[in-house]
């Protein structure tokens with residue numbers, strides 16, 4: 001778990017901003033909380049905080065503004081995000097931005113997407129921005145963070161390995177690499193588990209509906225990774241951010257073929 005960052009969000013209408021907040025939290029490997037919880041949390045201990053909500057009458061949600069008002073005055077990195085219904089964002093970020101500046105915060109970036117809205121004139125045509133935020137928007141959210149908060153994003157060591165080995169059922173490959181003078185050991189290709197980061201909590205094992213991971217010598221090991229259906233439950237349940245999934249379109253099709261015959265878990 002990334003304890004240096006946190007995301008505070010409000011999403012009262014369609015859960016549009018919640019989708020963005022959750023994707024961002026996954027990219028950073030951090031928690032995302034609602035304003036109610038944020039008011040009970042010491043936000044001064046985080047080095048970066050994201051604030052996001054839908055846009056309601058030209059501004060972020062008042063609950064979010066209340067959290068910002070109660071922040072300590074110190075130089076923390078912050079980013080702002082939102083989802084809005086109008087064709088352009090306009091000056092909707094201005095109220096939260098000026099409050100953050102009053103608190104001495106360093107605004108590292110802003111992100112906004114158009115999202116489903118059936119208020120005002122949209123009602124005539126049965127809603128605007130139907131289906132948004134979509135996958136493309138979520139990818140843009142990830143890209144935004146990788147650019148503006150690169151130092152806080154979850155590192156994917158597997159991508160740094162140049163020579164990948166043949167994947168064999170039951171025998172996850174071992175890879176070793178040196179990161180900042182430390183030895184990092186990875187196991188698996190589809191489901192890669194950073195052995196150096198694993199704390200053997202067993203949450204990934206409990207979460208996986210297909211029994212792909214086992215605890216071996218006090219580390220989580222992807223013993224049946226060819227059976228992985230890419231649901232990401234293991235990734236989302238790993239507080240240490242030790243697990244990552246890797247596949248291309250051909251792998252994804254093979255997964256679908258392998259599982260076509262399955263009738264139950």
Ligand SMILES: Cc1cc2nc3c(=O)[nH]c(=O)nc-3n(C[C@H](O)[C@H](O)[C@H](O)COP(=O)(O)O)c2cc1C
Nearest residue numbers: 011012013014015016017054055057058085086115
């Ligand atoms: C009460 C209300 C007021 C809104 N006001 C605006 C607005 O001023 N400008 C805009 O672009 N969208 C406006 N919207 C649309 C929302 O910003 C949009 O649907 C957003 O994605 C909602 O986010 P949420 O689902 O996370 O709550 C409004 C929606 C509601 C319900």
